[in-house]
Amino acid sequence: MTINNNKIKSNNLFWNLFKSIKLTVVVLILLAATSVIGTLIPQNGTEQFYVQKYGEVFFKLFSSLDIFDMYNAWWFVLLLIILSINIIVCSIDKLQTTWKIIFPDKVAFNIERFRRLKHKEEFESPLNIEDIEGKYLSFIEKNFGIAVKESISIKDGGDNNGVADVAIFGEKGRWTRIGVYVVHLSILLMLIGAVIGGIWGFKAFVSIPEGETVDTAFLMDNNTPVKFGFNLKCNSFSVKFYDTGQPEEFKSNLTVIEDGKESITKDIVVNDPLRYKGLSFYQSSYGIDSAKNVLFKITSKESGMTYSQKMEFGQTIDIPESGGRFTLIEFVHGYNFRGHNLGEGFIGKFSENKSADNKLPKDNALLNNESLERDKTDKEKPIQDKENSEVEIYIPIKFPTFDKMRGGAFAFEIQDYDKKYYTGLQITKDPGVWYVYIGFIFMIIGCWITFFMSHQSICVEIRKKAERGCNIVVSGTANKNSQGMKLKVAKIAAKMQQI
Amino acid sequence: MNHSIILSITTFVYAFASVLYIGSWTFKKEVMAKTGFFILVTGFIGNTIGIILRWIESYKIGYGHAPFSNMYESLVFFSWTVAALYIFVEIKYRERIIGVFATPLVFLAIAYASLSPSISDKITPLIPALKSNWLIAHVITCFLGYAGFAVAFGFSIMYLIKPIELNTESRTLENKGGKNQINSLFAKLPPLDVMDELTHQMVMFGFLFLTIGIITGAVWANSAWGTYWSWDPKETWSLITWFIYAILLHLRMMRGWHGKRIAWVSIVGFMAVLFTYFGVNLLPGLHSYA
Numbered sequence: 001m002t003i004n005n006n007k008i009k010s011n012n013l014f015w016n017l018f019k020s021i022k023l024t025v026v027v028l029i030l031l032a033a034t035s036v037i038g039t040l041i042p043q044n045g046t047e048q049f050y051v052q053k054y055g056e057v058f059f060k061l062f063s064s065l066d067i068f069d070m071y072n073a074w075w076f077v078l079l080l081i082i083l084s085i086n087i088i089v090c091s092i093d094k095l096q097t098t099w100k101i102i103f104p105d106k107v108a109f110n111i112e113r114f115r116r117l118k119h120k121e122e123f124e125s126p127l128n129i130e131d132i133e134g135k136y137l138s139f140i141e142k143n144f145g146i147a148v149k150e151s152i153s154i155k156d157g158g159d160n161n162g163v164a165d166v167a168i169f170g171e172k173g174r175w176t177r178i179g180v181y182v183v184h185l186s187i188l189l190m191l192i193g194a195v196i197g198g199i200w201g202f203k204a205f206v207s208i209p210e211g212e213t214v215d216t217a218f219l220m221d222n223n224t225p226v227k228f229g230f231n232l233k234c235n236s237f238s239v240k241f242y243d244t245g246q247p248e249e250f251k252s253n254l255t256v257i258e259d260g261k262e263s264i265t266k267d268i269v270v271n272d273p274l275r276y277k278g279l280s281f282y283q284s285s286y287g288i289d290s291a292k293n294v295l296f297k298i299t300s301k302e303s304g305m306t307y308s309q310k311m312e313f314g315q316t317i318d319i320p321e322s323g324g325r326f327t328l329i330e331f332v333h334g335y336n337f338r339g340h341n342l343g344e345g346f347i348g349k350f351s352e353n354k355s356a357d358n359k360l361p362k363d364n365a366l367l368n369n370e371s372l373e374r375d376k377t378d379k380e381k382p383i384q385d386k387e388n389s390e391v392e393i394y395i396p397i398k399f400p401t402f403d404k405m406r407g408g409a410f411a412f413e414i415q416d417y418d419k420k421y422y423t424g425l426q427i428t429k430d431p432g433v434w435y436v437y438i439g440f441i442f443m444i445i446g447c448w449i450t451f452f453m454s455h456q457s458i459c460v461e462i463r464k465k466a467e468r469g470c471n472i473v474v475s476g477t478a479n480k481n482s483q484g485m486k487l488k489v490a491k492i493a494a495k496m497q498q499i
Numbered sequence: 500m501n502h503s504i505i506l507s508i509t510t511f512v513y514a515f516a517s518v519l520y521i522g523s524w525t526f527k528k529e530v531m532a533k534t535g536f537f538i539l540v541t542g543f544i545g546n547t548i549g550i551i552l553r554w555i556e557s558y559k560i561g562y563g564h565a566p567f568s569n570m571y572e573s574l575v576f577f578s579w580t581v582a583a584l585y586i587f588v589e590i591k592y593r594e595r596i597i598g599v600f601a602t603p604l605v606f607l608a609i610a611y612a613s614l615s616p617s618i619s620d621k622i623t624p625l626i627p628a629l630k631s632n633w634l635i636a637h638v639i640t641c642f643l644g645y646a647g648f649a650v651a652f653g654f655s656i657m658y659l660i661k662p663i664e665l666n667t668e669s670r671t672l673e674n675k676g677g678k679n680q681i682n683s684l685f686a687k688l689p690p691l692d693v694m695d696e697l698t699h700q701m702v703m704f705g706f707l708f709l710t711i712g713i714i715t716g717a718v719w720a721n722s723a724w725g726t727y728w729s730w731d732p733k734e735t736w737s738l739i740t741w742f743i744y745a746i747l748l749h750l751r752m753m754r755g756w757h758g759k760r761i762a763w764v765s766i767v768g769f770m771a772v773l774f775t776y777f778g779v780n781l782l783p784g785l786h787s788y789a
């Protein structure tokens with residue numbers, strides 16, 4: 001930057017505001033304080049929930065401040081933008097000075113700076129300066145990388161008893177001053193990644209029953225359909241439990257089908273998603289979609305005999321004892337019986353043989369037409385064709401004696417069945433994630449450099465004593481961790497004494 | 500010998516070490532701090548063996564996972580990390596007595612794990628969300644971060660309690676080579692600027708590892724749930740903690756804050772750490788298991 005540039009900047013109100021550390025501290029305090037709100041007030045709930053919890057007045061107040069989605073609220077985003085500008089301006093401002101220190105025209109050592117240090121290590125050597133200076137120089141060079149030997153000028157009190165005294169300077173880690181800028185850059189990279197993800201990425205959800213194929217998912221925010229650009233088939237889903245009853249594993253076997261060809265098949269579990277063409281498919285939930293291999297137990301009221309029959313959906317069987325015909329229609333998740341949900345079960349159509357017709361109890365009509373109303377209202381109501389005495393019956397899984405209450409000639413119950421699951425997948429696309437990950441790496445490296453590495457310089461002053469030998473003073477300084485440097489100087493001095 | 504017996508004994512060993520450190524401070528006897536250090540190291544060895552045995556036992560039961568999956572295990576590990584870090588600092592900086600407020604934290608964490616009726620020490624199987632190689636990296640780095648802040652907290656308390664006038668005395672004594680004044684406790688204590696520097700070192704250590712802990716958590720979340728950040732209360736509180744210590748570092752490095760003021764910020768930061776660790780369990784969220 002030129003001097004002219006600097007002048008403009010120092011007069012610039014904007015620049016002065018944003019280069020201030022006070023602003024950084026204020027923004028960080030505000031970010032920390034406001035972030036607390038979102039952990040106390042549940043985020044992204046329904047209006048109903050909030051009105052019930054906080055009342056109408058607070059609901060209106062909170063929603064006008066976007067408190068219910070505060071991490072996306074304009075004022076929270078504004079804080080992040082101010083922080084970003086603050087980081088950029090501060091870094092540019094400071095980097096001008098730091099750059100000159102990291103890449104100086106000429107590395108100069110000032111002996112006075114070392115003499116002023118509070119902490120020094122002093123010892124004596126019986127040898128003469130010229131016998132030890134070479135050894136010390138190579139020792140400092142070995143420990144610091146850079147070492148120079150200079151004669152102490154007369155101005156600095158160098159001429160002692162006719163022999164020029166010597167100072168050895170060493171330094172290392174000049175470049176470590178860049179560390180803090182790496183940290184700042186990493187924060188910007190993460191924020192850029194978050195913005196990219198927010199604009200070009202999405203989160204969607206889809207549930208796929210076992211054996212079925214989909215090519216579309218629905219956005220979590222507003223249910224908009226999103227096409228994958230290929231087909232995804234769920235071959236199977238399985239759930240395993242520990243003997244304690246805790247879930248052990250949820251697993252879906254998925255196949256990607258592109259242009260009619262299977263391109264990959266993969267088992268996904270909670271920590272191992274399927275990644276394909278920029279989309280990631282995560283195991284997110286599951287449920288029972290339907291059933292297969294349903295085993296019925298059919299009890300004849302007249303003979304008391306029981307029969308077992310395995311059935312698939314749509315299959316029609318002849319009931320033994322010429323009782324009629326039974327068709328298995330579908331699986332239902334719930335069934336409303338006199339105000340109670342009887343849970344999962346099967347719907348079947350039973351055409352009773354006419355000879356059995358007159359045995360129907362009087363409340364049969366009531367059972368079928370009024371009280372029994374299936375959850376799926378879009379489907380046709382239970383039909384009772386009096387001619388063929390065809391009834392639609394519900395056979396619950398949990399209550400095996402339920403169908404007996406119907407009082408028909410035959411009672412149906414479920415003996416066994418295999419669950420047919422659906423798998424719930426979360427689908428994400430996040431093109432910004434790589435910026436964030438590079439930011440992560442920079443953050444760790446930058447923090448390490450900033451905290452644990454420093455620009456250290458050391459000075460070994462060797463002065464001739466009046467008679468024989470010389471006096472040695474070791475002092476050192478670092479731009480960080482003065483305590484650590486003090487210990488290091490002591491260690492170096494102790495080692496030098498043994499040379 | 501199973502792990503729970505060893506860890507119970509460890510609790511008492513840590514208690515003894517804390518008593519010795521506190522005693523060395525109260526009764527002005529350096530020998531107590533010296534003994535305390537060896538007792539602390541003994542407790543640390545017991546703690547290590549306890550964790551390893553629990554790990555092995557979980558494999559014998561057939562669950563087979565690292566012992567970092569519930570509150571009991573995390574508290575035992577928290578004790579271990581604070582003890583490890585403190586021992587390292589005492590050896591590295593050759594300062595005794597500075598464990599007065601750090602060692603009780605080691606004891607309190609493991610005592611809370613063993614004695615609290617709401618914390619079960621049963622080995623339980625791992626739920627699917629925790630089955631990942633990231634578990635070990637995430638937990639270890641987070642707890643090293645917490646440990647750094649805990650030790651910094653101990654030093655900060657010491658800094659605030661230590662009377663200033665006496666410190667100037669200790670410095671003059673030190674300068675005069677006052678090693679003969681063994682009876683003066685405050686002559687023994689490291690001068691304030693050393694305490695200040697140590698607090699700063701511990702905060703930086705904690706900050707680096709909290710950062711890595713948050714990052715490993717984010718990468719893990721991205722592989723498990725498809726999002727690296729979801730503003731779950733634990734995530735948010737760890738970020739709040741991160742903000743507070745970031746403020747501390749900027750105040751110190753850029754505004755020249757030190758001493759008492761930094762000590763107070765470090766104490767506030769540690770309160771945030773405690774809330775991130777314990778308080779968040781009261782709030783709903785994805786971390787409800789730990």
